Amino acid sequence: MIAPNAVHEILGRHQLADGLPFVMDLERSHGSWIHDSRTGDEFLDFFTCFASWPIGYNHPGMLEPEFRKEIELVARNKPANSDIYTSHMADFVETFATRVTPEGFPHHFWIDGGALAVENAIKVAFDWKARKVGIDKVDDGNQLVVLHFNAAFHGRTGYTMSLTNTVPDKIALFPKFDWPRVHNPAIEFAQDGSIANDIEAEEARACAEIEAAFAKYENRVAAILIETMQGEGGDNHFRPEFFQALRGYADQHEALLIYDEVQVGFFGSGTPWMWQQLGVAPDIVAFGKKTQVCGIYASKRVDEVADNVFVRSSRINSTWGANLVDMVRSKRMIEIILDEKLHENAVERGEQFVTGLRALAGEHAGVSNVRGVGTLIAFTCENNSSRDALLAHLMDNKILALASGEVSVRFRMPLVVTAEEIDLALERIGTCLPIIASA
Numbered sequence: 001m002i003a004p005n006a007v008h009e010i011l012g013r014h015q016l017a018d019g020l021p022f023v024m025d026l027e028r029s030h031g032s033w034i035h036d037s038r039t040g041d042e043f044l045d046f047f048t049c050f051a052s053w054p055i056g057y058n059h060p061g062m063l064e065p066e067f068r069k070e071i072e073l074v075a076r077n078k079p080a081n082s083d084i085y086t087s088h089m090a091d092f093v094e095t096f097a098t099r100v101t102p103e104g105f106p107h108h109f110w111i112d113g114g115a116l117a118v119e120n121a122i123k124v125a126f127d128w129k130a131r132k133v134g135i136d137k138v139d140d141g142n143q144l145v146v147l148h149f150n151a152a153f154h155g156r157t158g159y160t161m162s163l164t165n166t167v168p169d170k171i172a173l174f175p176k177f178d179w180p181r182v183h184n185p186a187i188e189f190a191q192d193g194s195i196a197n198d199i200e201a202e203e204a205r206a207c208a209e210i211e212a213a214f215a216k217y218e219n220r221v222a223a224i225l226i227e228t229m230q231g232e233g234g235d236n237h238f239r240p241e242f243f244q245a246l247r248g249y250a251d252q253h254e255a256l257l258i259y260d261e262v263q264v265g266f267f268g269s270g271t272p273w274m275w276q277q278l279g280v281a282p283d284i285v286a287f288g289k290k291t292q293v294c295g296i297y298a299s300k301r302v303d304e305v306a307d308n309v310f311v312r313s314s315r316i317n318s319t320w321g322a323n324l325v326d327m328v329r330s331k332r333m334i335e336i337i338l339d340e341k342l343h344e345n346a347v348e349r350g351e352q353f354v355t356g357l358r359a360l361a362g363e364h365a366g367v368s369n370v371r372g373v374g375t376l377i378a379f380t381c382e383n384n385s386s387r388d389a390l391l392a393h394l395m396d397n398k399i400l401a402l403a404s405g406e407v408s409v410r411f412r413m414p415l416v417v418t419a420e421e422i423d424l425a426l427e428r429i430g431t432c433l434p435i436i437a438s439a
């Protein structure tokens with residue numbers, strides 16, 4: 001095995017290797033802590049591999065002999081799940097569909113990668129809309145369109161390139177479709193958690209732009225696509241009233257309402273899906289990251305079209321049909337989360353963290369808009385350079401966090417995070433905050 005000190009140099013010889021400076025020790029990392037095999041240092045992980053790792057490292061439930069035997073078996077062979085079925089796969093699908101997917105969503109589709117989950121949700125909608133309005137040939141890239149939002153991040157694949165619009169460098173120079181993009185009416189939170197901006201005016205602006213788009217693309221909008229909370233674009237939260245308005249537009253104009261829960265889904269908010277807290281059901285949800293297995297679940301609205309993609313073979317598909325190792329791991333994680341009520345822990349720890357951050361924001365100029373639920377927490381800095389300086393300083397103080405939008409810091413904790421770890425994080429953040437004033 002390559003020595004830890006040589007890892008970056010060897011990777012750099014063959015690929016762009018500009019990742020984090022430490023080398024993760026998979027055996028010694030534990031709970032909320034990543035162990036650096038080069039130095040022995042431990043980092044408090046409030047980043048969780050871009051919000052993709054739900055229950056901490058080496059959770060005792062993942063070390064049980066029965067689980068180890070099963071995961072070792074499926075790791076040795078890789079069936080094409082779309083056509084070759086196994087008991088392991090059926091076990092996972094049954095567990096996910098009955099314990100994680102909410103009532104009323106009978107259709108599932110599995111694939112590797114969050115962007116491809118979103119991409120396939122869009123394909124479901126294109127197929128549905130085309131059949132609904134009697135189109136039998138689509139030969140213009142703008143004949144059917146997806147209505148989406150400013151500051152959205154949906155991934156970096158073919159269709160999602162036309163929807164993602166956060167950092168310009170992620171999309172520049174790649175050909176895109178010209179699909180309707182509208183204002184994102186984000187809430188700004190005051191120190192006491194109340195709404196600080198004129199959110200009704202924000203929503204009115206978004207709704208006016210949505211109505212103009214439906215008028216311009218008459219009968220051509222296949223879907224309204226929105227992240228339940230925009231992560232990469234700035235941890236932007238929306239009101240339930242706004243989701244209700246989107247539901248109304250989708251119903252009125254025969255478009256499917258798609259939520260992208262790749263970043264926020266799978267218990268991170270305290271409920272299996274964040275939309276359940278907002279109370280407005282979509283037609284399709286795209287998921288990934290913490291679920292391990294990416295994909296979509298869809299409601300019976302899709303069945304309004306008899307020949308939909310869940311009925312016709314191979315309209316949507318991939319060779320592997322996701323990955324069996326991920327399925328076995330995901331099933332075990334679901335059992336652990338529900339048995340240990342880790343989502344309830346997430347809610348309590350999230351409240352503790354938000355309260356602590358609001359107190360820090362009261363003491364330090366240049367920190368505002370503390371927001372979030374469960375393990376999905378953020379605050380806003382005064383400007384881009386103070387935010388970047390703070391993130392670097394947090395890393396020096398062995399706490400991992402993420403940038404969000406131009407000026408925000410976001411934290412993505414594991415569901416197992418403890419009250420002591422939240423206190424320690426607050427202490428370290430408090431130590432780092434003076435850097436904002438000098439940046």
Ligand SMILES: Cc1ncc(COP(=O)(O)O)c(C=O)c1O
Nearest residue numbers: 113114115153154155260262263
């Ligand atoms: C909301 C959202 N959608 C889609 C994606 C794309 O997922 P992936 O990187 O697994 O393709 C991401 C990734 O960060 C995301 O945050």
